[in-house]
Every structure is written in structure tokens, then in C-alpha cells.
Amino acid sequence: MAYQSYVLVCGGTACCSSGGDKVVAEFKRILAEQKLDETVQVVTTGCLGFCEQGPIVKILPQGTFYVQVKPEDVKEIVAEHLVKGRVVQRLCYDPEQAKKLVAEANIPFYQKQYRIVLRNCGVIDPEKIEDYIARDGYKAIEKVLFEMTPEQVVEEILKSGLRGRGGAGFPTGMKWKFAMQQPKGQKYMVCNADEGDPGAYMDRSTLEGDPHSVLEAMTIAGYAIGASKGFIYIRAEYPLAIRRLEVAIEQAHDLGLLGKDILGSGFDFDIELRFGAGAFVCGEETALLQSIEGNRGMPRPRPPFPAVKGLWGRPTVINNVETLANIPVIINKGADWFNKIGTATTKGTKVFALTGKVNNSGLIEVPMGTTLREIIFDIGGGIRGGHQFKAAQTGGSTPRSTTSRSPRSARSWALAASS
């Protein structure tokens, strides 16, 4: 593509509701009017993680990061930044009314982060499969189908040390191995997108910003365990994520990346969506399976584990959205690359939704082992209004991945400050 600049406008739920869609329309209108639409491309992305300051606009190649952009500001950004190459200082993020920071990389919010799960979030247009493919998308499924046996895939995931991000922290490779070892026949791959813990929107943002990564991961898992059918159980309260998944599934079908005989490999795999209906307990895997079957979502005791007896009594693997989003990267870069990130017992990164009385709330991804102090004070910019830190709560579903020197704050996520 011959574009000289890219205008990325966040199309996540938070930014949309603060007027991001109007900003996109205004950019398109003004760029077309000034005949700049051949050199500047406008891209609507998923959540950029900085929701509270939205709508967010990022301009490439400079990486300039504008916050709280209103449609009225667009004219100035075009005239100053895109035409004359001058940064519009007044729209840059400004923590202490001090020096204006320009590039995203300079904002403390981003400096300590490490993005694997959110690699494409805020970078690609989630409604364009080409964007995903251009960033190594669907490369892992090709590698898996043509160069690896199901056993090798399971082995790679085991070796990576990846553990479930849905709460229990169970080794993903082990779960896949149990299901793989069950006798051949109908098996199912289920993605748990019921994200119900208050304050959590990690899965929502991943689905909105990078739906193909989850589809690709489910297909890889399907191949590994011998399943031909997948379900994504998603909350009905997430309409934007549902729409993006529907678009993504259709696009994957069109390119032969889902459906019969994927990429000519002889492997069949299809994915359907099933909506939750406002019952928190359905995030629990046995209740979730009941709900997919169309029943009241009542949990049942395990064993038998779903890997042995799951949906309609068949072997079923259930993985969380964030767990799955790691899979294609692990396949592409290798288990040895992945298991060097994180701590001795927990590998990789963790996405957090930082909310409450912190200065910067938003979505963050940090290596496992990052302390709460770093999350709250370095990334979160400290407590609002300069108050003293008092208490923090981590969600029930977030693995105990953060450690803090302050014993009182060992469980943190939504924050409360003394006021």
C-alpha cells in the first residue's frame, strides 16, 4: 500500500460511546474533501487500552497519540499534523499539565507493558481479515495443519507452560492432552467468552479488537484434540464483540480458513456462536455447557471432567478467550520463546482491566510477576486526586499473577482510595 500516513481511530466500546465513530466519519469526510484519501488511510481499530481518555486517535508512522478527540478537532489534526507535519500539542496526553508527550511509547501507561494477547488490538482493523493475515495471522494454523501432528501441537503447548486465564490456571496443554486421548468420535472445542467478573473487560476487548486470533486458536485446538466443531459462548451484553465475531467467521469461511477441508488439508472445523443470558454462574464451565445445550445453567460436580464427558456427553475442551489468544503466537514463535516470559511457575503475560480510583484506567498487559505497585503507580499513574492507596481487589477470575511488597494489597484489580 502506498499510504504515507495512517490514522488509527479506536473503535472499542468505550471510545465508540464517547463519540469515536463520529471522529472516524469526520476524518473520512475531510480527507476526501481535501483529496488526501489516497495518501492517508483511516483505520478503525479495537481498544487501544486507554479507554478513559477516549476517543483515542493514533497517527502512524510517527506514533503520535491524541486523546479525547472530538469531531471538531479533526480539521486541525488534518491541517496541522497530516499536511504540515506539526503535532497538535493541545490534544496530546498530559498527566500533570506539564510537558506534552508526543509518541505513545513515551506514555508511562505503555512503557511497562508487553503485548502478546493484545498484539493486534488497536493496530489492525478487526473487521478486515487481510489486516490480521498481514500480521502473521493464520500462519500458525497453516504450520499446524501441514507440519505438525496433533501430538506435536499438544506437546508444544505443554512445553510453553501456558496456563488457563479463566481462573483456575490449569495447564492448557494438559487439558488438550486429556481430550486428545479420548477415543475418536465427535468432540467439541468451546471458547468461554462469558466474562462476568465485575470490572473485567479483557476478553471483550480481545474479541472486539482481534476476533480472528480466537478463531485461529480454536481451530488449532480442534485439530489437536480431534474436534470438528467449536462453540463460542458469549455474553449477550457484548453486542459489538458478537458482531465482530460474526464478520470474522464469515470472512474465515470465504478464505477457506474455516469449514470443510481447511486450506486443502482434509481437516474440517466450524464455529458457532451461542449467547449467554445474564447468569453469572454460566461462566463456570459445567454450567456453561448446560447453557449451550439450552438448559438452565446449573453447575454439576466434576469428575467426570468435560475433557472426558462434556457437551452432549462428548469430550470437550473449554478455554478462556485470553488463553486462546496466546496460542497462535506460541505456535509461531515456539514454546521456548514463550516460557522465557513470566515467572518460574507462570509463563507469559496477563491482561488486566484497571479500573476504579486510579489516574489511568484501561486495559493493560504485563509479564507475569509484575508487582501491583508497578501496575497501580507506574502504569495506572497512582491514585486519583493524589490520595493514599488504601485497598485493591483482584477479580475472582484473574490468576494470582501479581505480587506486591505490600501484603495488604495482594489481591488487586478494582481500586479504592481513601478520600
Added chain:
Amino acid sequence: MSEKTEQMTPELKAFIEEWKGKPGNLIMVLHKVQQTYGYIPREIAIEISSLLDVPLAKIYGVVTFYNFFKLQKAGKYIIQVCLGTACYLRGGDDLMKEFERQLGVGVNATTPDGLFSVEAVRCLGCCGLAPVVVVNGEVHGKLATKDVAGIIEKYRKLG
């Protein structure tokens, strides 16, 4: 139960046809019913029972299990006030009280003109905008009690 009887729409019928053979279709069909009527009318539930060949008791069981499904018609505008942790901390509770006060109805009730109902919902996943209120799918974020009147007025004008 509402007084007037609801008719099965052609669109709903087609949807049921499409889903009929698929296992676990009941909840997806109920979503469509609620989307069509705003609640699950008894007469439609009876028809679905025979079309999908599931006992009415089971449909009732499912409808009452899931918060999302309603047995009564709600207001034209459903004001959902988030009381998730982040919103609660930033005053979601006060917003709820203010809506109740200004509309003169309690939670889960509908105004006499049938225009508004107020509901408490769990985290909507846009906590960065806390406290959040969603009206028929439209998100209003970073609200204070002084914004409540304006929101009600906006929808009242739409009628």
C-alpha cells in the same frame, strides 16, 4: 402477563425454522423472541413449545433462570444502570436512586406511560467510562446525578 396477545412474526418463524434441527437451540430462539417483543409472551412460548417440541415447563424453567429474559413487557426505553464494582465505586448507586426519584418508579418497574423501565445490571465491560448507564444499547459514560434529567429528556423527546 400483558393483556394483548402477540402474534408470531414471519421473521421469528423463519428463525425458528432455521434453528429447529440444531441441538441446544432453545436459548437462541428465546433471545430472538425477546428481541422481537421485548419480553417472552406466554402465547409465543406455547407456540415454541410445540414447534421445538420442548415442554412448556422447561421453557418456563429456562426463562426464569436467566436474568436476561423477561415475562413482562418492559418500557420502550430500558435504562440499565451498571452496578458493577467500578461503576459502584464511582457513584452508580446514586445514579440509580436519581433515576428512580425522577421517574417515580422503583427498580424493575415501568413508568405508567410505558416509556421507561429501570434495571440494575452487572458490569457492562466499559468500566473505563464508569459510572455507566445504557439505554437501549446506547452507552452513556462518566455520568453524574446532574446528567440524569438530560438523559430522560433525550428519550422522552424521541417519544
